[in-house]
Amino acid sequence: MGLTKSEIFSKKQNDIAQIAKVLGHPARIAILEHIAKVETCICGDLVNEIGLAQPTISQHLKELKKIGILKGNIEGTSICYCLDEVKWEEIKDTLQQFLNIFSNQNNSCC
Amino acid sequence: MGLTKSEIFSKKQNDIAQIAKVLGHPARIAILEHIAKVETCICGDLVNEIGLAQPTISQHLKELKKIGILKGNIEGTSICYCLDEVKWEEIKDTLQQFLNIFSNQNNSCC
DNA sequence: ACCTTTTATCGTAATATTGCAATATATAAA
DNA sequence: TTTATATATTGCAATATTACGATAAAAGGT
Numbered sequence: 595m596g597l598t599k600s601e602i603f604s605k606k607q608n609d610i611a612q613i614a615k616v617l618g619h620p621a622r623i624a625i626l627e628h629i630a631k632v633e634t635c636i637c638g639d640l641v642n643e644i645g646l647a648q649p650t651i652s653q654h655l656k657e658l659k660k661i662g663i664l665k666g667n668i669e670g671t672s673i674c675y676c677l678d679e680v681k682w683e684e685i686k687d688t689l690q691q692f693l694n695i696f697s698n699q700n701n702s703c704c
Numbered sequence: 705m706g707l708t709k710s711e712i713f714s715k716k717q718n719d720i721a722q723i724a725k726v727l728g729h730p731a732r733i734a735i736l737e738h739i740a741k742v743e744t745c746i747c748g749d750l751v752n753e754i755g756l757a758q759p760t761i762s763q764h765l766k767e768l769k770k771i772g773i774l775k776g777n778i779e780g781t782s783i784c785y786c787l788d789e790v791k792w793e794e795i796k797d798t799l800q801q802f803l804n805i806f807s808n809q810n811n812s813c814c
Numbered sequence: 815a816c817c818t819t820t821t822a823t824c825g826t827a828a829t830a831t832t833g834c835a836a837t838a839t840a841t842a843a844a
Numbered sequence: 845t846t847t848a849t850a851t852a853t854t855g856c857a858a859t860a861t862t863a864c865g866a867t868a869a870a871a872g873g874t
Contacts, residue, residue, distance in 0.1 A: 595863045596829030602755045603730035607737070611730040618725030619832085620713035623802070627717070630805040638850060645712045650833050652852060671841045671850050677806055686803050692733070693796050695740040696787055705833045706859030729862085748820060757864050762822060764862095781820050781871050816874080823868070830861065838853070844846080 610692050613685055616661050621646060621654045626663070629677060637672040661685070720802050723795055726771050731756060731764045736773070739787060747782045771795070 600608050616622060624644050629636055640655075641648050655675060658664045662681035666673045710718050726732060734754050739746060750765075751758050765785060768774045772791035776783045 595827070596831090596861050598729060598731075598830095598862065599756065600730060603734055607730040607733045610733050611728050614724045614726075614733075615728030618721050618728045619708065620710060620717040620721040621708075621832090623717045623720050623724075624713055627805060646709065646832095647834050648851075649835080649853080653832080656852085666851095668841085671843095671848090673851060679806075682806060689799065689803060693799060695737060696789075696792060705857070706831050706861090708832065708860095731862090756862095758821075759823080759865080760863050766822085776821095778871085781818085781873095783821060818873080819871085821868100821870085824866085826864090826866105828862085830859100832857105832859080834856090836854085836856105839851080841848100841850085843848075 610688060613661060613688060616657050616663070619654065619657075621651070622658055625651075625654060625658065626677075629664070629675065636676075637666075637669070637674050640675075720798060723771060723798060726767050726773070729764065729767075731761070732768055735761075735764060735768065736787075739774070739785065746786075747776075747779070747784050750785075 603611075621644060625640055628640060628643055638648070638651075641651050644651065646654075655664065655666070659666065662678050663685060664675050665678045666675045668674075713721075731754060735750055738750060738753055748758070748761075751761050754761065756764075765774065765776075769776065772788050773795060774785050775788045776785045778784075
């Protein structure tokens with residue numbers, strides 16, 4: 595089918611999964627790492643940095659924008675992408691909270 | 705194409721992405737949450753808990769086993785799934801490290 | 815041996831994702 | 845206004861994912 599049955603899960607579960615899904619591609623990890631590294635915002639030299647075609651990078655940027663991690667400002671003829679810090683904190687919180695679900699109990703195996 | 709060009713990315717980038725990809729489905733989040741909640745390990749009542757068919761749950765469990773989050777012990781006629789605590793710590797570390805990539809700089813936008 | 819229960823695997827249909835060439839769009843420069 | 849540059853969108857091919865019915869496999873009970 596290829597179609598996830600989102601209706602049967604909670605909003606929280608869907609949110610966590612959607613964030614993870616967007617992070618679930620090495621190109622998108624590479625984009626975020628590059629933006630983190632260059633400090634100043636970057637636009638299309640991601641195409642040079644990463645070895646993917648321009649439409650492909652553009653598509654990955656769209657995915658990242660979809661959940662709000664990145665925002666893009668028009669800067670002359672190019673577009674400057676950078677982190678949306680507020681949204682990033684939210685996403686970080688959501689994931690960090692999830693990463694602690696096993697912290698309280700003794701998950702000893704049977 | 706549907707085929708990720710893993711060769712052009714670092715092992716770390718591929719690792720992070722693979723973990724995120726596995727977590728990128730609400731059913732797998734639900735499975736982990738349920739195992740966290742019931743403390744003791746659980747097997748096939750995930751099918752009842754979550755509203756998906758048995759083969760579907762089995763497939764999702766396989767994905768989770770693939771990156772080692774879960775391990776399954778044969779317990780009579782059923783199989784008891786539970787967290788692989790060592791592996792979970794590794795996965796948690798990998799993700800937590802990634803979540804801090806933006807912590808050092810001032811990612812002010814252009 | 816036969817049945818029951820539980821889980822895995824196979825096969826398949828529907829949909830999603832990845833990647834790119836071609837093209838469109840938008841802005842700056844000449 | 846034409847040209848160049850940068851990014852987005854469209855269309856498409858190849859592959860992956862999701863879901864499930866049917867069936868196999870494994871172990872326990874009768």
